[in-house]
Amino acid sequence: MIELKNVSFGVKDGNAEEQKIILSNVNLTVPDNCITAITGQNGGGKSTLMKLLMGIEKPTGGKIFYNGKDITDMNVTERARMGFSIAFQQPVRFKGITVKKLLSLASGKESDVGTLCNYLSAVGLCAKDYVNREIDSTLSGGELKRIELASAIAKGGDVFLLDEPEAGIDLWSFEELINTFLGLKDKSVIIVTHQKKILDVADNIILVNHNAPPELGEREKMLPKLAENETCGRLKR
Amino acid sequence: MDKTDERLLEQIAELHGVPEGSYNIRKNGESIARNSNADIEIVSKADKSGIDIIVKPNVKNKSVHIPVLITAGDFHDVVYNDFYVGKNSDVTIVAGCGIHNCGSGDSVHDGIHTFHLEEGAKVRYVERHVGSGDGSGGKNFFPVTKVFQKDNSVMIMETTQLGGVTDTVRKTTATLRGNAKLLVKEKLLTDGNERAVSDFDVKLLGADSSADIISRSVARGKSYQHFKSRLIGKNRCFGHVECDGILTDSARICSTPAIDAAHSDASLVHEAAIGKIAGEQLLKLMTLGLDEKQAEDTIIHGFLD
Numbered sequence: 001m002i003e004l005k006n007v008s009f010g011v012k013d014g015n016a017e018e019q020k021i022i023l024s025n026v027n028l029t030v031p032d033n034c035i036t037a038i039t040g041q042n043g044g045g046k047s048t049l050m051k052l053l054m055g056i057e058k059p060t061g062g063k064i065f066y067n068g069k070d071i072t073d074m075n076v077t078e079r080a081r082m083g084f085s086i087a088f089q090q091p092v093r094f095k096g097i098t099v100k101k102l103l104s105l106a107s108g109k110e111s112d113v114g115t116l117c118n119y120l121s122a123v124g125l126c127a128k129d130y131v132n133r134e135i136d137s138t139l140s141g142g143e144l145k146r147i148e149l150a151s152a153i154a155k156g157g158d159v160f161l162l163d164e165p166e167a168g169i170d171l172w173s174f175e176e177l178i179n180t181f182l183g184l185k186d187k188s189v190i191i192v193t194h195q196k197k198i199l200d201v202a203d204n205i206i207l208v209n210h211n212a213p214p215e216l217g218e219r220e221k222m223l224p225k226l227a228e229n230e231t232c233g234r235l236k237r
Numbered sequence: 238m239d240k241t242d243e244r245l246l247e248q249i250a251e252l253h254g255v256p257e258g259s260y261n262i263r264k265n266g267e268s269i270a271r272n273s274n275a276d277i278e279i280v281s282k283a284d285k286s287g288i289d290i291i292v293k294p295n296v297k298n299k300s301v302h303i304p305v306l307i308t309a310g311d312f313h314d315v316v317y318n319d320f321y322v323g324k325n326s327d328v329t330i331v332a333g334c335g336i337h338n339c340g341s342g343d344s345v346h347d348g349i350h351t352f353h354l355e356e357g358a359k360v361r362y363v364e365r366h367v368g369s370g371d372g373s374g375g376k377n378f379f380p381v382t383k384v385f386q387k388d389n390s391v392m393i394m395e396t397t398q399l400g401g402v403t404d405t406v407r408k409t410t411a412t413l414r415g416n417a418k419l420l421v422k423e424k425l426l427t428d429g430n431e432r433a434v435s436d437f438d439v440k441l442l443g444a445d446s447s448a449d450i451i452s453r454s455v456a457r458g459k460s461y462q463h464f465k466s467r468l469i470g471k472n473r474c475f476g477h478v479e480c481d482g483i484l485t486d487s488a489r490i491c492s493t494p495a496i497d498a499a500h501s502d503a504s505l506v507h508e509a510a511i512g513k514i515a516g517e518q519l520l521k522l523m524t525l526g527l528d529e530k531q532a533e534d535t536i537i538h539g540f541l542d
Contacts, residue, residue: 054524080526092517095481096453096539105535106525155525 002030002053002159002188007062009048019060022048026062028206028216032158035181035189036216037199039226040208046192047089049208050161053190054086055079066159083157089164089192091148093136099147100131106154119150122180124173142168153180160184162191166198199223238269242306245335249365250304256331260302261288263316265309277301277328287317287349290330294323294355302331305348310340310374315347322390325357333365336376336402343375343403351383354390354417361393368401375403384411384419388443391418398433399426399541406434413474415443423452424541427460427488437466441474441503450478455537456488464492470503482511483540485533 007026010019023045030036038046051057052064055076063072071079094102103119104111111119117127123146133139135147145168152160162181169177178201181189191198199205205222208214217225238246242264246252255262255270259277262270266286273279276299278291290301307314322328338344354360368376384392398405411419419439427433439448448468456462468476482490496505514536522532 056520076520076523077526077528080524084524086524088521092515092521094518094536094539096542097536101539105522105527108526151525 001032001067002028003065004028004052005063005065007052007059007064009045009052009057010060023052024213026214028214030188030190030206030216031204032188033186034203035185035191035201036204036206037202037219038190038192038206038208038214039194039199040206040214041210044208044210045214046208047163049206049214050086050163050190050192053159053161054084080155080157084159084161085152085155085157086161087148087152087163087165089167091144093139093144095134095136097135098131099133099135099150102135102147102151103154106151107156111154119154120147122153122183123147123149124176125150142170145169149177149180153184157187159188160190162189164192164194166193166195199226238264241308241337245306245308245337245367245369246304248367249333249335250302250331252302252304256300256302258300258302259290261290262302262304262306263314264306265312266314266316282317282319285317286315287319290318290320292320292322292326292328292358294326296323296326296328298327300329300331304332305334305346307334307336307338307344307346310338310344310372311342313343313345313347315349317349318351320350320352320360322352322354322358322360324355326355327359329361329363331363333363333367334378335367335369336378338368338370338374338376339372340374341372343377345375345377345379347379347381349381349383352385352392354384354386354392356387357389358387359391359393362395364394364396366396366398366402366405368403376401377403378405378407380405380407382407382409384409386411386413386417386419386446388415388417390414392420394419394421396421397424399424400428400431402427402431402433404432406436408436408438410438411448412440412442413446413448416445417443418446419448419450421448421450421452423450423454425452425454425462426457426537426541427454427462428457429460430458431460432462433460434463435465437468437478439466439468439476441468441470441476442472443474444472445474446472447475448477452480452482453540454481454490455483455485455541456490457485458488459486460488462488462490464490464494464509466493466507467495467497468505468507469497469499470505471499473500473502474504476503476505478507480507480509480511481540482509483537484511484513
C-alpha cells in the first residue's frame with residue numbers, strides 16, 4: 001500500500017522568487033493488488049505524481065509511505081531495488097546498448113532467448129527481430145515505447161508505474177496490451193492514461209486536475225465524476 | 238616471453254601464445270618470432286627497421302598477426318611495415334602494440350604502416366593500443382597509416398585504444414580508386430592527463446568510391462582529444478564522417494571535420510556530437526536498480542563495445 005500524506009511539490013520558475021505549485025497537500029492511499037489509473041487535465045501533475053512515487057523528484061512538503069515505511073528520502077536506485085518499476089512516457093535511446101542488454105540489466109541477470117521472448121511478446125514484439133537491435137534512432141517511437149514497457153516487466157517488482165503506456169501504440173495491438181496490464185494485477189499497477197479502454201479495466205481512478213486536490217475512488221464512483229469534468233469530453237474512446 | 242609479454246599479447250591481439258598462420262612478434266625493437274608461408278610472406282627490410290608483408294593474389298580467409306611489445310623504459314621504437322595485398326585476396330591483419338613502462342623515461346612506438354591494396358583485395362585491419370605500468374614515464378604512440386586502394390578494393394580498419402596511453406597522435410591517409418570502399422571504426426578512451434589526436438585525410442578519387450569513418454570516444458579526467466578529418470570527393474562518390482564523444486569530469490574533446498566536394502556528384506556528410514551522458518539515460522538505468530556509477534559505466538561500456 002502506498003500512502004501520500006500532505007504531499008506538495010513546487011518548482012521555481014526561472015528567476016522568480018516564488019514557487020510554482022504543481023501539487024498541493026495531496027492525500028492518497030493506493031491499495032495493493034489492483035490497477036489504479038491516473039487521469040486528468042494536461043499539466044495537472046500526473047507525471048509529477050509518478051516522479052514523486054519513483055523518487056525522481058522529492059516532495060517539497062509531506063511524506064510518502066510504502067507498506068508503512070517512510071520512503072520520502074529514498075532515491076531512485078533504492079526504490080527500484082525495493083520493488084518499484086517505471087515505464088517512462090518518453091523513453092530514452094542509447095547508442096551501443098542492445099534490447100537484450102537492457103532487458104538483462106532490468107531483470108538483473110543474463111537472460112536467455114526464451115526469457116527475452118516472454119518479455120517482448122508481452123508487448124507484442126517478436127524477440128528474434130529485436131534482441132540484437134540497438135536502442136538507438138533506428139527504432140520507431142512505437143517500438144521504443146514497447147521496449148520501455150518490456151524493460152519494466154523484465155525489471156519486475158511489486159509496484160508498476162506506467163506513464164501513458166498506450167501513447168504511440170497502434171490501436172489493433174491495444175487489447176493485447178491491456179491483457180498485459182491485467183496480468184500484473186496481483187501487483188500494484190498505477191497507470192497514467194487518457195484512454196477510456198484503460199480506465200474501463202482500472203479498479204480505481206485518481207482524478208488529477210488543476211483546481212482540486214487529486215481524488216481517488218473506485219472506478220464506478222469516479223467515472224460519473226469524469227463525465228462531469230470537462231476533461232472527459234477529451235477522453236479518447 | 239614472460240608473463241607481462243603474454244598479458245600484453247592477449248590484450249592487443251587476443252593471442253594466447255603464438256598464433257596460427259603468418260606472424261611476426263616484435264619486442265623492444267627486435268623480431269622475436271616469425272612465421273612466413275607461401276600465402277603470406279614476411280620479409281625484413283634491408284634499409285630500415287620493419288617488414289614487408291606480401292599477401293599473394295587470391296589468398297582467401299587467412300590472417301597475419303604482427304603485434305609489437307615494448308617493455309623497456311626510455312625506449313623509442315620506430316618501425317616501417319609495408320603491406321602488399323594481392324588481387325582478389327581477403328585477409329585479416331591484426332596489429333597493435335602494448336607498452337609496459339615501469340620507468341621514468343618515455344617509451345614511444347611509431348608504427349608507420351603502408352597498405353597497397355590491389356584490385357578487388359579486401360583487408361580487415363585490427364589495431365589495438367594498450368599502455369600499462371606504473372612508472373612516471375609516458376606510454377606514447379604515434380602511428381601513421383597510409384592506405385592506397387585500387388579499384389573494387391575494401392579496407393576495414395578497426396582501431397581501439399581504451400586507456401593507459403599517455404600521448405597519441407594517429408595519422409591516417411587514404412586514397413581510393415573506382416568503387417573502392419573504406420570503413421573506419423575508431424574507439425577511444427582517455428583518462429587522467431592523457432592526450433589523443435586522431436587525424437584522417439581521405440581522398441575519394443574514383444567513381445563510386447566510398448568512405449565511412451566512425452569515431453566513438455570517451456574522455457574522462459582532465460584528458461584531451463582532438464578528432465580531425467578531411468574528406469575530399471573528386472568524383473561521383475559517397476563519404477560519411479561521424480564523431481560521437483562522451484565527456485565526463487573536466488575532459489575536453491574537440492572535433493574539426495572538413496568535407497570538400499570537388500565534384501558535382503560527390504555526396505559527403507559529417508556528423509559530430511559531443512557532450513555529457515544524458516541525464517535521462519542515467520535515470521533510466523537507475524530505475525532498473527543500478528546506482529549512478531554503475532549506470533555511467535554501463536553506458537560508456539556499451540558505447541565503446
